[in-house]
Amino acid sequence: MNRDEFASLVLDACKRMEDRDMTVGTWGNISVRVDDETFLITPSGMSYGSLKIDDIVMADMKGNTIDNKRKPSIEHALHRMIYSHRPDVGAVIHTHPQYSTAFAIARKDIPAVSEELVQIIGEGVKCAEYALPGTEELAANVVSALGYNNAALLANHGAVCVGSNLSDAFKVAEVLEKSAKTIIMATIIGTPKVISHDECLKMQDFVKNHYGQK
Numbered sequence: 001m002n003r004d005e006f007a008s009l010v011l012d013a014c015k016r017m018e019d020r021d022m023t024v025g026t027w028g029n030i031s032v033r034v035d036d037e038t039f040l041i042t043p044s045g046m047s048y049g050s051l052k053i054d055d056i057v058m059a060d061m062k063g064n065t066i067d068n069k070r071k072p073s074i075e076h077a078l079h080r081m082i083y084s085h086r087p088d089v090g091a092v093i094h095t096h097p098q099y100s101t102a103f104a105i106a107r108k109d110i111p112a113v114s115e116e117l118v119q120i121i122g123e124g125v126k127c128a129e130y131a132l133p134g135t136e137e138l139a140a141n142v143v144s145a146l147g148y149n150n151a152a153l154l155a156n157h158g159a160v161c162v163g164s165n166l167s168d169a170f171k172v173a174e175v176l177e178k179s180a181k182t183i184i185m186a187t188i189i190g191t192p193k194v195i196s197h198d199e200c201l202k203m204q205d206f207v208k209n210h211y212g213q214k
């Protein structure tokens with residue numbers, strides 16, 4: 001795929017993020033890895049509906065922007081650090097969804113309570129230590145909270161979801177938000193029970209090696 005084809009995937013993802021109410025206005029940001037050295041990311045502070053292919057910014061793994069037409073999202077360091085630490089990640093979505101953000105405001109982790117959470121995201125979702133938006137400190141805290149899971153919460157802020165491509169990252173974002181909502185509902189009617197570490201490993205092995213037509 002060339003630059004414009006990657007950029008058009010980012011535009012589609014922006015529309016999807018707005019349609020699903022995962023953020024408000026110009027908040028949130030989306031990126032896709034182009035190769036080992038570069039990624040494309042949404043620009044800072046532009047409404048998603050107005051974005052054109054040329055507005056998507058190319059950046060490298062050293063913190064430079066390559067085409068200077070627009071300023072990149074203020075969270076470009078966060079996206080860059082995730083790509084540097086996770087070679088398996090091909091797309092990053094930062095959202096402000098309501099129920100996941102409720103956990104982020106309470107600075108609570110989301111435990112491993114459902115099969116889909118464990119299979120799609122990992123053994124729970126950790127809330128990163130608080131840091132100001134747009135800082136290297138926030139990026140480092142999120143990379144640490146993310147580990148090898150596919151989502152992390154940003155204290156008093158929102159969520160970050162990753163996947164091998166944008167479609168997978170969206171699936172993570174949807175399972176994360178559904179899980180956060182379901183736990184809040186389960187807490188009203190009883191006490192959510194956490195799936196044990198051993199059971200989590202078995203579920204992950206099943207989905208990786210045996211699920212479907214394998």
Ligand SMILES: [Zn+2]
Binds near residue numbers: 133
């Ligand atoms: Zn944000």
